[in-house]
Amino acid sequence: MLKPVNILLVGVGGQGTILATRVLAKAAQDAGYDIKVSEIKGMAQRGGSVVTQVRLGEKVYSPLISEGGADVILAFEKMEARRWLPYLKTDGHIIVNDQAIHPVPVLTGAAEYPADCLEKVKAATPHAIVVDALNIALACGNPKAANVVLVGVLARRLPIPKETWQAALKARVPEKFIEVNLKAFEEGYSI
Amino acid sequence: MKKLLMGNEAIAYGAMEAGVQVVTGYPGTPSSEVFSTLAAKAEELGFHAQWSVNEKVALEVAAGAAYAGARALVTMKQVGLNVAADPLMTLAYIGVKGGLVLVVADDPGPHSSQNEQDTRKFAQFAKLPVLDPASPQEAKEMTRVAFDISEALGLPVIVRPTTRTCHVCQDVEVTEKFNRNPRQVKFEKSPNWVIFPSLASKRHKWLNQQQQQIENIFAASPFNQVIPGSRYSGVVTSGVAYNYVKEALDLLGIDVPILKIGTPYPLPVSITLQFLDKIDRVLVVEEQEPVVEEQLIKIIWQHRRPIVLRGKHNNLLPREGELNVDQVKQALIQFLKLNVPREEEKQLPPLPVRPPVLCAGCPHRASFYALKQAAQGTDAIFTGDIGCYTLGNMAPLNAVDTCLCMGASITIGCGLQLAEPDRPVVAFLGDSTFFHTGIPGLINAVHNGSRLTLVVLDNRTTAMTGHQSHPGLNRNATGQPVEPLDIARLAEACGVSWVKVVDPYDFTSALAAAKEALNRDGVSVLVMRRECVALVKERRSAKVVDYEKCLDCGLCLEELGCPAISRGDQGPVIGAACNGCELCSQICPAGAIISGGEVR
Numbered sequence: 028m029l030k031p032v033n034i035l036l037v038g039v040g041g042q043g044t045i046l047a048t049r050v051l052a053k054a055a056q057d058a059g060y061d062i063k064v065s066e067i068k069g070m071a072q073r074g075g076s077v078v079t080q081v082r083l084g085e086k087v088y089s090p091l092i093s094e095g096g097a098d099v100i101l102a103f104e105k106m107e108a109r110r111w112l113p114y115l116k117t118d119g120h121i122i123v124n125d126q127a128i129h130p131v132p133v134l135t136g137a138a139e140y141p142a143d144c145l146e147k148v149k150a151a152t153p154h155a156i157v158v159d160a161l162n163i164a165l166a167c168g169n170p171k172a173a174n175v176v177l178v179g180v181l182a183r184r185l186p187i188p189k190e191t192w193q194a195a196l197k198a199r200v201p202e203k204f205i206e207v208n209l210k211a212f213e214e215g216y217s218i
Numbered sequence: 219m220k221k222l223l224m225g226n227e228a229i230a231y232g233a234m235e236a237g238v239q240v241v242t243g244y245p246g247t248p249s250s251e252v253f254s255t256l257a258a259k260a261e262e263l264g265f266h267a268q269w270s271v272n273e274k275v276a277l278e279v280a281a282g283a284a285y286a287g288a289r290a291l292v293t294m295k296q297v298g299l300n301v302a303a304d305p306l307m308t309l310a311y312i313g314v315k316g317g318l319v320l321v322v323a324d325d326p327g328p329h330s331s332q333n334e335q336d337t338r339k340f341a342q343f344a345k346l347p348v349l350d351p352a353s354p355q356e357a358k359e360m361t362r363v364a365f366d367i368s369e370a371l372g373l374p375v376i377v378r379p380t381t382r383t384c385h386v387c388q389d390v391e392v393t394e395k396f397n398r399n400p401r402q403v404k405f406e407k408s409p410n411w412v413i414f415p416s417l418a419s420k421r422h423k424w425l426n427q428q429q430q431q432i433e434n435i436f437a438a439s440p441f442n443q444v445i446p447g448s449r450y451s452g453v454v455t456s457g458v459a460y461n462y463v464k465e466a467l468d469l470l471g472i473d474v475p476i477l478k479i480g481t482p483y484p485l486p487v488s489i490t491l492q493f494l495d496k497i498d499r500v501l502v503v504e505e506q507e508p509v510v511e512e513q514l515i516k517i518i519w520q521h522r523r524p525i526v527l528r529g530k531h532n533n534l535l536p537r538e539g540e541l542n543v544d545q546v547k548q549a550l551i552q553f554l555k556l557n558v559p560r561e562e563e564k565q566l567p568p569l570p571v572r573p574p575v576l577c578a579g580c581p582h583r584a585s586f587y588a589l590k591q592a593a594q595g596t597d598a599i600f601t602g603d604i605g606c607y608t609l610g611n612m613a614p615l616n617a618v619d620t621c622l623c624m625g626a627s628i629t630i631g632c633g634l635q636l637a638e639p640d641r642p643v644v645a646f647l648g649d650s651t652f653f654h655t656g657i658p659g660l661i662n663a664v665h666n667g668s669r670l671t672l673v674v675l676d677n678r679t680t681a682m683t684g685h686q687s688h689p690g691l692n693r694n695a696t697g698q699p700v701e702p703l704d705i706a707r708l709a710e711a712c713g714v715s716w717v718k719v720v721d722p723y724d725f726t727s728a729l730a731a732a733k734e735a736l737n738r739d740g741v742s743v744l745v746m747r748r749e750c751v752a753l754v755k756e757r758r759s760a761k762v763v764d765y766e767k768c769l770d771c772g773l774c775l776e777e778l779g780c781p782a783i784s785r786g787d788q789g790p791v792i793g794a795a796c797n798g799c800e801l802c803s804q805i806c807p808a809g810a811i812i813s814g815g816e817v818r
Contacts, residue, residue: 056222064387075574088461090386093544129784130572138570
């Protein structure tokens, strides 16, 4: 039996992690996997640390990924990448958006934003990819598509055909944003 | 056909497959999407869906429909059941004619709740059957079948999903052919609908006898299932914990017999004994309270079985929080006395926390700030309530000193004021909360001569749970136009002599009104009215800092805690999250925060 592939998506409320999760879920489902997706909503959504968990395989029981159990972490913000590193398998892959979003304790001066997030990430695994998703998305025409750039980077590393991803994107993204998102996906996919 | 559904959507499908006719509820994470999924289909399928004012009202409306023979569903979160406890406890005596199903979502963790109460325990207390789904698929099946069980027993049935069923998506087998033949309904007059003490004593006996009937139905239920294994040590598990057991056993590479329980109360004795008779040791794995475990202990004692039982009572598993695969794996290792080296626990690094915050441009921030400024120099107490605005408790606003439950800002404030009559009290609650349970507290405050200021944070929606409607709006849950209720006029009708409506974005007016309110004797009500920034379609121009004028005093950063403002080399930087609420520009002593940013 195939072991489940565990993907942790971490970011900050408002970055589009939920949409990215839904695109991933749709693509995995259409590719024939049994999937479980776990989201946390409510209090956790208002600009807080957001974590969603996607597990795909032949048969998936637990919706939750254990510490040290993630095959892939897709991080939308670099401090969140560092925060969730203990969840990455020793040979796991991590894709990090090179963006810093300061939490309120940092904004008010009560805490300092760590300067070494990317170093720590790179030290944790040889399979770290750093992406400037925000600028790539800006170049595509909408900074909000940074999430889809990251989905593109992830897409090429999962055993799901590209066309399936594109179809999933079309199914989950509002019509008027399709074009910019397909472009953003393509840019991510080429990384 | 299969459809990728969130647990809550799956529950809604179960209700539609059962031909639900009336749906009521009050929003609350993690339950809210059950209702919204149903509301979206109500018109097409011809059933009624209403967001009710609170959970007590929701349950009573649903019960009334079920009295007449209609199939009714009511949704809420675990703490909502406390509000509905009064009708529930007696409804168990009265019973129902049409199927009545309560979907009560539990939130162990808790992720978005004020406590971790276990609804299975509540069901046991009310002597009502409860179903505990392990997955979205099972949640759908259980909801559909719950209507049949309810009608067979004449009792309401509770379906209790937890966050990890509600907000988990999986492929769910569904039919789009819903039962669209509404059941014939007619309310038959009878003394049995009127709960006099004489009827209560009779019906209590009936309810106690029904426990055996419930058990008989549950004993034959496919939701309880034995998964055979090769050892004489077994596991009994309920709800989502089943998934963690299966996965932990897979990881350990062993199989043990499992009794998967989907009907935790009442626990069917027959199937339990059959299972226990094949083993000599049992581990009970369930989230939250030891509901199944305690019933098992009783069964083992009553039936004198020589079984070693392990679980929460000997601290192999916690009663608090959510379970996960790691915890269950460790419990299994101890229980089975396996020789598996313990993995070193990795500590999450000590990084700055990223708590949820009021959004950039949230009108609540402006309201809190105005009241804080108005109360400056006093030792005023700020009582809070349940909603996004509970986040006003965080630095730098520090404007929520208490939070207990829905509606308690006013009443806790009254009590504090009785204890310390000279100390000013400002109570904050939201518009939906005002309708939910705020009004009785307000009337109580007026009637009993309290002296406090109530600030209604009227953002024209029920924001925290995903922007549901409430009676103050001109659209109801299914989008039909309705006459909105005016909170200010309601406050006046409650006997409040000083009521004012202000736009919190207009800081000068808001501050003046706040000062006036605080100077009043008796109860004053200040309605801070401004639509939730997450709903505003017309974007405002973002602010920018004019560094020629900026004194770099840090006031905007340190007083407001706005996620759009960060520290830069020359002074504060206003980032892409700015919604142009202009609070910062109104408090800037140098007038250095100006318009001119991009309209987003």
